[in-house]
Amino acid sequence: MIHPEEGRLRALMDDELAAQEAGELRAHLAGCADCNRTLRRLQEAQLLTTALLYASDVLAPTERVEARLDEGRRGGAPTGVVSTGAAVRSFRWPIGRSELTRAALLLLGFAGAVAAAVHPASPVRRWLTKDEPGVTLAPAPVSPAPVAVRDVGVRVAVGDAGIRITLVEMAAGASIGVTWVEEGPAAVYAPEGTRFNTSEAQGRIEVVVAAGPVRIELPRSASPATLLVNGSRYLEKTGERIDYAGPPALVDGATVRFQVR
């Protein structure tokens, strides 16, 4: 039996093969235990890699760099000095080192749950489930949270430009629920105190979130549709393709839930 190269299995895993080649490979996998083991090992390695890298990350010093770029764009030389009075900034990113630990735990918890599901005897699983406060395998890392009754919100009709929703100042651990609706405008709802800025012409909703949770409605026809949270892309829809690039996404019917890291 001729087995496919490992790189092709990796490309299949990454959805980087043409349809015909992917079909051929899947047909081979249907009858080859060796290649299934290889694919499973690749998937485990991917999970472990992502979990380890996230656990080692620090948050981006976005605001300081913003100030320097503002200086540069005004014609002044970048000085590296933060001048809080230099410009009225509508957005600020939370830069809390203490959030890192919680983010790491959340991601480790997620990776552990998935790794266990993929391969219960995995050494990855043993490491991920060691006695870490706050890390458990059983519950899903993202739990649905009801939206407060006194929510406020905005709606923006989605045109050819698509829709881009930017949430900032979201606290780590806050939940975001994105519901795909059959038709209608894009909408964002959040607790009172939240500030909204919209541009229907550009298809934009920018939100300074007072507190979580946040509920978003997106029409299925919206394309492109982007959700940015604290500077990170959580969701990208182009045509019928939807990529979840942010923290673990828990699909619950027509709703996708995230927990901010």
Add this chain to the structure above:
Amino acid sequence: MDRGESSYVSGVDFDALYDEVFSPLFRYCHRLTGDPDVAEDVAQEAFVRLLDRQVAGEQAALRVWLFKVATHLIRDRWRVSSNRRRLLEIHPVAPGKPPDPERETERSQEVASVRHALETLDPRDRELLLMREEGFSYGEMAEAVGVQATSVGTLLARAQRRFTNAWTAQAGRETPPAEPLSRKGE
């Protein structure tokens, strides 16, 4: 950034590009170098070059351009300052103020383990591994790093195996996963 004065770089909304790319770019640079200060400098320098040179293109293409510039800036830094890597191995950066010294020590060890595992990779493999984590396609990664798109899958699989093996081999962790089977005819 003042949203009332959105600036455009050759037709691209700079603010939107910055919102979308800066954090991932910083994360990529930090993972590559292990040094948040270097990561910040490099990510900033990439954006400054974008403004200075008035680079044109679609937002997705500019994202690749920024990562490519950052990758080359980091390569240049390594060439002129090879001691930094040794220094980072000896004194890995451990972010965060320790709320719990014991836990923070453990975390520092984990961070050091990850850095060590990354350092075992060839620079090119490390760049590919980390760009994939940022969601780039094989074509985009090939362009930024300078390899054939058709070889990315193989290079990625190898890089990931080396990374996870290096990590699991440390400090008496479990036996690393086995090397792949021969993929030729068996």
